[in-house]
Amino acid sequence: FKLIPNEENEAATARLLETGAKVGADAYQFRVKNQTPHCKFGEQGICCRICSMGPCRITPKAPRGICGCDAHGIVGRNFLRFVAGGAATHSDHGRAICETLYHASPDGAYHVKDPDKLIRIAKEWGVETEGKDIYDLAHEIAYLALGEYGKVFGVQNWLSRAEAHTQELWKKADIEPRAIDREVSCSLHMTHMGNSSLPEALIRQSLRTGLADGWGGSMAGTEFSDVMFGTPKPIDTTANLGVMNAENVNIVVHGHDPSLSELVCDYAEDPEMIALAKEQGAKGITVSGVCCTSNEVAMRRGIPMAGNFLQQENVVLTGACEAIVVDVQCIFPALGPLSKCFHTKFITTSPICRMPDSDYIEFSVGTAAEKAKQIVKTAVLNFKNRKPELVHIPQLKSKATVGYSLEAIKKQLDTVTNSQVDETGTLKPLVDCITSGVIRGAVAMVGCNNPKVRPDSAHIGLMKKLIANDILIVASGCSAQAAARVGLMDKAAKDLCGDGLKRVCELADIPPVLHMGSCVDISRMMVLVSDLAKDAGCHVSQLPVVGCAPEWMSEKAVSIGNYVVATGIDTFLGVVPQVSGSDQVTNLLTGGIRDWVEAAYTFEPDIDKLGDEMIERIEEKRTALGI
Numbered sequence: 001f002k003l004i005p006n007e008e009n010e011a012a013t014a015r016l017l018e019t020g021a022k023v024g025a026d027a028y029q030f031r032v033k034n035q036t037p038h039c040k041f042g043e044q045g046i047c048c049r050i051c052s053m054g055p056c057r058i059t060p061k062a063p064r065g066i067c068g069c070d071a072h073g074i075v076g077r078n079f080l081r082f083v084a085g086g087a088a089t090h091s092d093h094g095r096a097i098c099e100t101l102y103h104a105s106p107d108g109a110y111h112v113k114d115p116d117k118l119i120r121i122a123k124e125w126g127v128e129t130e131g132k133d134i135y136d137l138a139h140e141i142a143y144l145a146l147g148e149y150g151k152v153f154g155v156q157n158w159l160s161r162a163e164a165h166t167q168e169l170w171k172k173a174d175i176e177p178r179a180i181d182r183e184v185s186c187s188l189h190m191t192h193m194g195n196s197s198l199p200e201a202l203i204r205q206s207l208r209t210g211l212a213d214g215w216g217g218s219m220a221g222t223e224f225s226d227v228m229f230g231t232p233k234p235i236d237t238t239a240n241l242g243v244m245n246a247e248n249v250n251i252v253v254h255g256h257d258p259s260l261s262e263l264v265c266d267y268a269e270d271p272e273m274i275a276l277a278k279e280q281g282a283k284g285i286t287v288s289g290v291c292c293t294s295n296e297v298a299m300r301r302g303i304p305m306a307g308n309f310l311q312q313e314n315v316v317l318t319g320a321c322e323a324i325v326v327d328v329q330c331i332f333p334a335l336g337p338l339s340k341c342f343h344t345k346f347i348t349t350s351p352i353c354r355m356p357d358s359d360y361i362e363f364s365v366g367t368a369a370e371k372a373k374q375i376v377k378t379a380v381l382n383f384k385n386r387k388p389e390l391v392h393i394p395q396l397k398s399k400a401t402v403g404y405s406l407e408a409i410k411k412q413l414d415t416v417t418n419s420q421v422d423e424t425g426t427l428k429p430l431v432d433c434i435t436s437g438v439i440r441g442a443v444a445m446v447g448c449n450n451p452k453v454r455p456d457s458a459h460i461g462l463m464k465k466l467i468a469n470d471i472l473i474v475a476s477g478c479s480a481q482a483a484a485r486v487g488l489m490d491k492a493a494k495d496l497c498g499d500g501l502k503r504v505c506e507l508a509d510i511p512p513v514l515h516m517g518s519c520v521d522i523s524r525m526m527v528l529v530s531d532l533a534k535d536a537g538c539h540v541s542q543l544p545v546v547g548c549a550p551e552w553m554s555e556k557a558v559s560i561g562n563y564v565v566a567t568g569i570d571t572f573l574g575v576v577p578q579v580s581g582s583d584q585v586t587n588l589l590t591g592g593i594r595d596w597v598e599a600a601y602t603f604e605p606d607i608d609k610l611g612d613e614m615i616e617r618i619e620e621k622r623t624a625l626g627i
């Protein structure tokens with residue numbers, strides 16, 4: 001078994017850039033050159049522009065801004081604002097899902113596909129379910145979930161899912177998230193001119209705001225997406241640019257909210273649309289995805305994954321993309337001008353993400369069906385405008401098995417269960433494998449790719465190293481897509497594992513890298529580790545488990561990092577956050593916060609070292625547990 005080597009992916013990109021050159025297209029590779037070297041003040045986080053006495057920059061000669069704020073205050077405030085941006089973004093996505101659920105109806109565009117999950121959540125939240133119509137219950141729970149964003153008193157409902165000790169730590173550290181919107185607002189308030197400049201207070205609020213995301217908004221996004229679109233189960237699919245089909249109408253869905261992509265997929269399967277595509281001279285319709293929306297529809301429907309974040313321009317450069325349909329987040333504004341170099345329709349759909357040079361087809365719950373149909377039709381009718389001389393789809397494609405929700409993982413593990421464990425649907429078989437050392441531990445590989453790192457090389461390099469060392473990987477977001485693209489989610493990739501992990505993959509019939517979904521689905525990982533700690537009878541921070549975002553770029557990624565760390569999991573970043581201008585803030589993040597949450601960050605741009613340090617940490621945790 002062989003993975004697709006990085007060089008082949010890079011050669012494919014180079015070939016696509018040649019097409020780009022023919023039509024005068026710009027690309028991120030060129031813009032990176034124009035933006036390098038980056039501003040040193042920005043890189044270190046020591047530029048403040050939150051009031052108009054500034055902007056102020058910290059230098060040895062000017063150690064304080066005009067108001068007197070020092071580097072630590074400025075760095076801390078910038079960091080908290082960064083986190084608040086990420087938490088707001090994930091959580092607003094979660095809110096949109098709750099709103100969609102609120103409007104679900106048996107004869108509408110959105111349904112309750114997993115009533116069991118809805119009932120489970122209702123019981124968790126103390127809502128009476130007996131004798132209730134499932135849609136009435138859905139609306140009641142959706143209303144309550146929306147209330148979590150502005151709840152007047154108390155803390156997030158989902159916190160009770162955490163392991164008891166974690167909950168105590170949160171309480172003691174005073175970082176239990178209250179209303180989601182309140183934590184975001186409070187972060188902006190704290191960082192207004194003339195408020196907090198004490199690093200300890202700013203970082204504490206960063207953790208609380210991160211928790212409002214992971215154990216609030218993101219969890220709502222995940223759970224209620226499952227209720228409406230189904231909880232993912234293992235499903236086979238394919239990944240990499242070769243999933244696009246030159247003979248078909250190609251629709252690429254990009255963004256994050258499955259409310260759009262699910263319906264686009266539905267209509268692309270509509271016989272009426274397929275007939276129309278044939279009339280236009282195509283053989284059919286292929287929907288593929290980019291970024292997290294791709295993860296969502298891959299996990300639930302087996303829709304192929306064209307690529308991740310830094311592949312988004314490539315799908316247009318194939319010359320075979322009839323429409324790239326986007327909702328929110330991680331969408332390059334570059335797609336506007338780029339699509340103009342080809343026949344591609346760049347279709348924006350959300351009032352939250354408006355871009356020049358796009359066709360705007362506003363999408364909302366009430367008009368979803370009609371708009372989804374209009375979008376698919378627009379793409380189909382665009383097939384005839386394709387310029388055949390510009391079409392080139394790199395023939396790279398990997399097999400992948402995806403869809404490992406926590407529920408699916410538990411079910412899959414039942415097949416590994418040996419005679420001592422007769423309970424099904426728990427993580428005890430995994431505990432056994434870890435305790436006996438057959439698996440040394442687990443790493444959550446997450447986050448984006450970033451031109452500051454040779455794209456995907458850190459994701460892939462680390463995953464290969466970890467599985468060879470019998471460390472199981474759970475992956476999400478663009479990291480998961482990096483894995484899928486080269487073949488690490490093919491069950492045959494077990495051959496790249498150490499003997500122990502290989503055996504587990506065979507027994508459980510799983511690939512060594514488990515696709516857990518999109519970035520909001522990192523909330524699944526939080527429940528996974530909490531349940532693992534409960535089943536193992538230890539604290540989360542004692543588990544030989546770490547988190548890693550080797551190529552992250554977005555505010556969302558740092559918000560995630562904060563809730564992962566705050567849940568007790570050491571987190572390893574390959575791109576250093578913009579905090580190096582303050583040793584106080586850096587020391588808090590990489591050490592000081594351990595006193596509050598029993599975990600901290602490691603920043604290490606040397607990817608080899610990053611991998612070694614993760615393995616070391618896992619082994620240290622094993623030694624401390626005496627296993």
Ligand code: NFS
Nearest residue numbers: 292330447448477478519
């Ligand atoms: Ni996550 Fe998803 Fe990808 Fe990064 Fe963007 S798509 S929410 S932020 S780039 S992993």
Ligand code: SF4
Nearest residue numbers: 048051054056065067
């Ligand atoms: Fe400068 Fe202080 Fe205003 Fe920031 S808040 S721009 S450091 S004067």
